[in-house]
Amino acid sequence: xxxxxxxxxxxxxxxxxxxxxxxxxxxxxxxxxxxxxxxxxxxxxxxxxxxxxxxxxxxxxxxxxxxxxxxxxxxxxxxxxxxxxxxxxxxxxxxxxxxxxxxxxxxxxxxxxxxxxxxxxxxxxxxxxxxxxxxxxxxxxxxxxxxxxxxxxxxxxxxxxxxxxxxxxxxxxxxxxxxxxxxxxxxxxxxxxxxxxxxxxxxxxxxxxxxxxxxxxxxxxxxxxxxxxxxxxxxxxxxxxxxxxxxxxxxxxxxxxxxxxxxxxxxxxxxxxxxxxxxxxxxxxxxxxxxxxxxxxxxxxxxxxxx
Amino acid sequence: xxxxxxxxxxxxxxxxxxxxxxxxxxxxxxxxxxxxxxxxxxxxxxxxxxxxxxxxxxxxxxxxxxxxxxxxxxxxxxxxxxxxxxxxxxxxxxxxxxxxxxxxxxxxxxxxxxxxxxxxxxxxxxxxxxxxxxxxxxxxxxxxxxxxxxxxxxxxxxxxxxxxxxxxxxxxxxxxxxxxxxxxxxxxxxxxxxxxxxxxxxxxxxxxxxxxxxxxxxxxxxxxxxxxxxxxxxxxxxxxxxxxxxxxxxxxxxxxxxxxxxxxxxxxxxxxxxxxxxxxxxxxxxxxxxxxxxxxxxxxxxxxxxx
Numbered sequence: 001x002x003x004x005x006x007x008x009x010x011x012x013x014x015x016x017x018x019x020x021x022x023x024x025x026x027x028x029x030x031x032x033x034x035x036x037x038x039x040x041x042x043x044x045x046x047x048x049x050x051x052x053x054x055x056x057x058x059x060x061x062x063x064x065x066x067x068x069x070x071x072x073x074x075x076x077x078x079x080x081x082x083x084x085x086x087x088x089x090x091x092x093x094x095x096x097x098x099x100x101x102x103x104x105x106x107x108x109x110x111x112x113x114x115x116x117x118x119x120x121x122x123x124x125x126x127x128x129x130x131x132x133x134x135x136x137x138x139x140x141x142x143x144x145x146x147x148x149x150x151x152x153x154x155x156x157x158x159x160x161x162x163x164x165x166x167x168x169x170x171x172x173x174x175x176x177x178x179x180x181x182x183x184x185x186x187x188x189x190x191x192x193x194x195x196x197x198x199x200x201x202x203x204x205x206x207x208x209x210x211x212x213x214x215x216x217x218x219x220x221x222x223x224x225x226x227x228x229x230x231x232x233x234x235x236x237x238x239x240x241x242x243x244x245x246x247x248x249x250x251x252x253x254x255x256x257x258x259x260x261x262x263x264x265x266x267x268x269x270x271x272x273x274x275x276x277x278x279x280x281x282x283x284x285x286x287x288x289x290x291x292x293x294x295x296x297x298x299x300x301x302x303x304x305x306x307x
Numbered sequence: 308x309x310x311x312x313x314x315x316x317x318x319x320x321x322x323x324x325x326x327x328x329x330x331x332x333x334x335x336x337x338x339x340x341x342x343x344x345x346x347x348x349x350x351x352x353x354x355x356x357x358x359x360x361x362x363x364x365x366x367x368x369x370x371x372x373x374x375x376x377x378x379x380x381x382x383x384x385x386x387x388x389x390x391x392x393x394x395x396x397x398x399x400x401x402x403x404x405x406x407x408x409x410x411x412x413x414x415x416x417x418x419x420x421x422x423x424x425x426x427x428x429x430x431x432x433x434x435x436x437x438x439x440x441x442x443x444x445x446x447x448x449x450x451x452x453x454x455x456x457x458x459x460x461x462x463x464x465x466x467x468x469x470x471x472x473x474x475x476x477x478x479x480x481x482x483x484x485x486x487x488x489x490x491x492x493x494x495x496x497x498x499x500x501x502x503x504x505x506x507x508x509x510x511x512x513x514x515x516x517x518x519x520x521x522x523x524x525x526x527x528x529x530x531x532x533x534x535x536x537x538x539x540x541x542x543x544x545x546x547x548x549x550x551x552x553x554x555x556x557x558x559x560x561x562x563x564x565x566x567x568x569x570x571x572x573x574x575x576x577x578x579x580x581x582x583x584x585x586x587x588x589x590x591x592x593x594x595x596x597x598x599x600x601x602x603x604x605x606x607x608x609x610x611x612x613x614x
Contacts, residue, residue, distance in 0.1 A: 126352060
């Protein structure tokens with residue numbers, strides 16, 4: 001999957017991923033109206049509106065992008081119906097040739113981590129039959145519990161040729177409360193980064209490891225150091241755009257080969273029609289606004305990482 | 308909910324919680340046979356077997372225990388059907404008067420954390436209507452992202468009078484890789500514990516905070532220190548029994564009032580019938596074996612914490 005992701009990035013010349021994090025507030029009124037007309041103001045109605053929203057955005061951008069990153073929390077907040085929309089979104093994205101990064105930030109230990117890995121990347125055995133479940137290509141994982149939490153994910157990744165992005169340095173303001181604490185003169189995130197590099201050695205693709213890292217766009221000086229600590233790990237970079245990360249800050253996240261990072265934008269793409277810059281599209285044409293925002297983002301980022 | 312939990316602990320004289328973590332391997336053959344006869348070897352069949360297994364254990368233990376802790380990963384590994392069984396388990400446990408701790412170990416930031424909090428503790432707005440979703444009483448949360456990740460959960464907890472258990476020091480062997488790292492002469496878990504105490508001040512019940520901590524039974528010397536750092540936080544203690552934690556190690560997790568901690572056992576209770584000690588019950592009477600294991604656990608723990 002890391003090879004497929006890199007192929008997609010090269011072919012489309014687009015080191016970006018679109019975050020499918022559909023807040024109901026982002027969904028244009030006409031889609032909500034249609035869904036509520038059919039299902040009422042129910043969880044099913046909300047899930048239908050979100051699914052139609054996602055589908056339109058995927059349809060209008062899939063030829064430009066290598067990957068999408070649905071944020072499961074945005075679906076989980078609508079319970080079972082929301083999770084059905086998550087699953088449909090994953091399936092449809094894969095049908096369109098996209099790599100799917102499930103942003104699930106799970107993390108536990110032993111058989112529990114193995115169960116999450118099964119549910120999201122693997123297959124479960126029921127009697128003599130086996131089934132895939134949510135079946136993303138990559139998932140994000142929290143490292144706080146250490147190797148006992150990560151190893152069961154890596155084991156499933158090896159079986160299924162799938163991958164992880166492990167939280168190292170997150171994009172939010174308070175991420176430093178624990179992640180930046182100094183340990184023998186070095187911040188915790190560097191130590192976590194070293195573990196990611198080590199875990200990654202166990203499951204290599206052609207050029208890069210299947211085991212990547214999450215490093216926020218908002219901390220470029222840290223990104224530079226982490227890039228060196230984890231030379232073979234792909235870095236998933238959240239925080240571009242809406243969270244304040246600028247393209248000019250992104251160069252340090254990439255390797256000399258122009259690879260090694262994939263930059264996420266969620267709201268900036270999927271709710272582009274709400275920005276002044278794209279307002280002329282109108283909410284009816286929200287998916288065209290998203291397409292234009294993708295084109296602009298690719299240009300912005302490729303301009304900044306050109307060497 | 309923290310008051311309800313403490314009332315339950317006092318009334319039943321049982322500072323314990325039963326972990327409903329149903330591996331399909333734990334489910335007795337006759338239950339699987341019944342479920343597969345009706346639904347085939349399908350995800351629905353697996354979910355039905357798990358639900359019937361849980362229901363029988365709840366029915367045979369609810370009068371003895373204050374709380375259950377379903378581990379969502381064990382349901383999520385069966386996808387949507389598994390999550391339906393999770394929801395049914397939560398609902399049924401609450402009908403039986405039990406406090407439900409959703410062991411979900413979620414953690415993200417901002418609106419994403421808020422979405423998880425909504426999905427598990429709160430209610431979502433769909434047009435003019437609002438709905439509860441998984442609707443646990445407490446959930447476990449991962450602190451790696453700092454205050455930005457915790458605050459949205461606390462906000463929902465305040466609205467709904469619900470609570471959290473935040474991971475501080477986990478029970479697994481590799482938990483020290485990051486959690487024990489020394490920062491200015493103190494381990495990271497102590498610093499996280501201080502934040503938990505601080506976050507907890509914002510949402511107090513009568514005697515204890517709604518915001519508790521997870522500290523593994525396998526590190527009693529650390530439990531002792533953390534007990535002092537977080538005097539008003541309830542401590543959820545995993546790792547008793549199957550993971551090696553002994554009752555004699557548990558006293559430091561409790562306060563002088565005999566309160567302040569709740570000890571979890573999962574496999575040791577729900578798969579008791581597989582232990583030599585309870586083998587005479589037979590797999591047909593697995594729920595009676597679980598009841599006996601609960602009685603024995605309560606005695607074991609109360610004996611150890613008696614002052």
